[in-house]
Ligand code: HEM
């Protein structure tokens with residue numbers, strides 16, 4: 001009996017890994033490749049799929065992100081005031097999801113924020129359907145059958161494409177009126193390049209941007225907040241740094257963020273213990289040898305980021321402990337292997353959203369630390385789970401308490 005269960009468990013795990021690999025492959029490999037091919041067909045070669053890198057830096061990210069965070073905190077304030085206390089229980093995993101959605105919408109659509117929000121709303125519905133399907137047994141070909149769920153999904157897809165087309169048309173008109181001084185958001189940048197990039201490509205780019213950015217960044221924020229709530233001594237140190245660098249009231253600016261080293265160590269340790277993307281995939285383009293193994297051309301290799309980050313041989317005896325101090329002399333010194341820490345992948349295909357994700361995380365946490373102290377709610381259950389991304393299965397209820405003026409002054 002016992003053996004049977006083992007076998008079943010193994011089969012279930014293998015199947016899950018396989019499905020996960022397929023899904024991740026679709027997102028991280030197949031999709032960008034299609035765009036690359038598209039470029040190649042038009043005679044554009046060279047830097048492989050690197051459309052956003054560099055471009056993102058042109059955007060005025062800090063004020064854009066700060067606006068989303070401020071709006072979130074305003075909503076918390078309303079609840080606090082109406083309940084008449086200075087402590088409030090917040091389900092951060094939910095709030096951070098809408099925060100991240102908002103940030104991505106602003107960076108992607110900027111001047112067309114409302115339209116963008118509507119489109120991403122449709123896409124979020126589609127993702128819920130996909131996540132539901134993801135939990136079920138994978139049947140090849142099933143997605144082509146006109147089931148109720150599939151029909152709903154197709155409808156959403158059509159609706160998304162139509163809204164995009166309308167939005168791009170409206171933008172083109174507006175641009176013409178402003179004589180080429182169009183908005184500097186991602187959509188604007190993509191449209192400037194639209195002699196190379198068709199409308200469908202733009203749509204696909206926006207979709208993967210939203211998909212790849214939302215769960216990853218919101219989970220990073222959730223895990224880091226949970227870790228700081230679990231380890232008050234680190235929370236205190238992080239707050240001292242924030243208050244020293246930015247004071248207690250002002251919104252941190254770009255230069256402040258660079259100086260927050262303690263916070264950067266904490267975020268890295270959170271990314272090490274709970275890397276939201278637990279694995280990535282590479283396919284061998286030619287026969288190759290890797291660490292003594294022959295890898296035939298075409299072989300796909302799963303790179304287990306999560307396992308690497310929990311390898312005692314690389315991280316030492318305290319591998320499972322939360323110890324941001326291991327990053328005190330930078331990433332290279334933290335691990336016994338130069339690439340033992342790869343939360344954003346490695347090489348020409350590393351994450352293009354890394355800067356945005358880190359910026360949003362730093363800014364959010366520094367603002368929270370400035371204003372509140374926080375601890376786990378008694379109802380918190382620690383259950384890291386993988387459903388495409390590493391997330392907290394029962395959410396993350398956290399109790400936030402407004403810092404008194406005295407506490408804030410002590411820090412500065
Ligand atoms: C904490 C946040 C994030 C984590 C941990 C993360 C992690 C990763 C990882 C591990 C990869 C695969 C890299 C590889 O295979 O070498 C990746 C790729 C990618 N990420 Fe992220 N990511 C995050 C945030 C974002 C954001 C905010 C965006 C966009 C707004 C984004 C967009 C992408 C895209 C488009 C790719 C595919 C790049 C390519 O194939 O060239 N990611 N990410």
Ligand SMILES: *[C@@H]1O[C@H](CO)[C@@H](O)[C@H](O)[C@H]1NC(C)=O
Nearest residue numbers: 261264265268327328330331
């Ligand atoms: C955290 O990791 C990133 C790379 O992911 C690195 O650029 C940064 O310097 C690290 N910060 C610290 C304090 O180790």
